[in-house]
Amino acid sequence: MSTEVTKLVAEQRTQFGKGAARKIRRADKIPAVMYGHGTAPVHITLPGHEAMLALKHTNALLTLVIDGEEHMALAKDVQRDPIKPVIEHVDLVVVRRGEKVTVEVGVHVEGEAAPETVVTTVLNTLEVEVEATNIPEWVTVSVEGAEAGTQVLAGDVTLPEGAALLTDPEWLVVNVTQQQSQAELDAELEEAETEAGIEREESDEEAGAEAPAAEEGAPEAEEA
Known part of the structure; x- marks a missing residue:
């Protein structure tokens, strides 16, 4: 405090x-x-x-x-x-002294979530009412071992004694989601580009890979 x-x-x-x-x-x-x-x-x-x-x-x-x-x-x-x-x-x-004030305090996320997950801090501050001489520098949210799908709402955050939450308790503060593979990211990007009407230019490697191979047994050109 x-x-x-x-x-x-x-x-x-x-x-x-x-x-x-x-x-x-x-x-x-x-x-x-x-x-x-x-x-x-x-x-x-x-x-x-x-x-x-x-x-x-x-x-x-x-x-x-x-x-x-x-x-x-x-x-x-x-x-x-x-x-x-x-x-x-x-x-x-x-x-x-003894007076309560309305302030915004930062959200500090600590701990390691489960493997192959992504932790996103959606709300960086919370509005609280607290005594002027007991204002916390931040509030802590632990994601230690949290699995994909875990959501921490404002009402779930532990506040210091005497502090009252003024932020909507249903607001999302921290979200833990499943980490996406590179293939999934590429697929989402391609889908977004298609929806936006963006045509991606072929690289030299892609063009070379798609070039039709010469047919076997094709007649050779006659010499003049």
């Missing part, structure tokens, strides 16, 4: 917009906004390096010190640069 709370010293900010945000990031800080419990949004900056480390995990719980006053907040939305390892903005929700 994620019981550790990281403490960060934050600063209130009064400048907004893209230009101000770029200036904040150049100073190795991260623009953020904190809201919740009926209070007006508070625009702040977070220390860049410390915040990057704290936000490596999903659903990070932080204690923010602003003007000497502590606020507990949950990271709800972390906007990252698609190319560079930079956090562009963070949305934080104020929470209190």
Whole structure:
């Protein structure tokens, strides 16, 4: 369970917009906004390096010190640069100890299924309601020895004590199927191509194999 709370010293900010945000990031800080419990949004900056480390995990719980006053907040939305390892903005929700929050937690599949099977994770996260100070980093699904045809639904996943499932319990999370042979895969591909009207070009080997052999005893061409 994620019981550790990281403490960060934050600063209130009064400048907004893209230009101000770029200036904040150049100073190795991260623009953020904190809201919740009926209070007006508070625009702040977070220390860049410390915040990057704290936000490596999903659903990070932080204690923010602003003007000497502590606020507990949950990271709800972390906007990252698609190319560079930079956090562009963070949305934080104020929470209190003992309060339950709605979060999405990752699904971690472990174990080895039966031979000649394929394990597919259909649902990568589950939505749960849990105490803010007891958010699991993930939930575990074991497929040890699972035979083809095994299906794990959301309602089958064991949740930590005190957590309630909000995802539809009938949704498929993990599916174990029979591994297909290469011949079966080739047949499915050929059928799909036929349905799509795709004509496959013959390779030189296929064309050579289908060429009719010269008939034995055929008359030789007369010499001129």
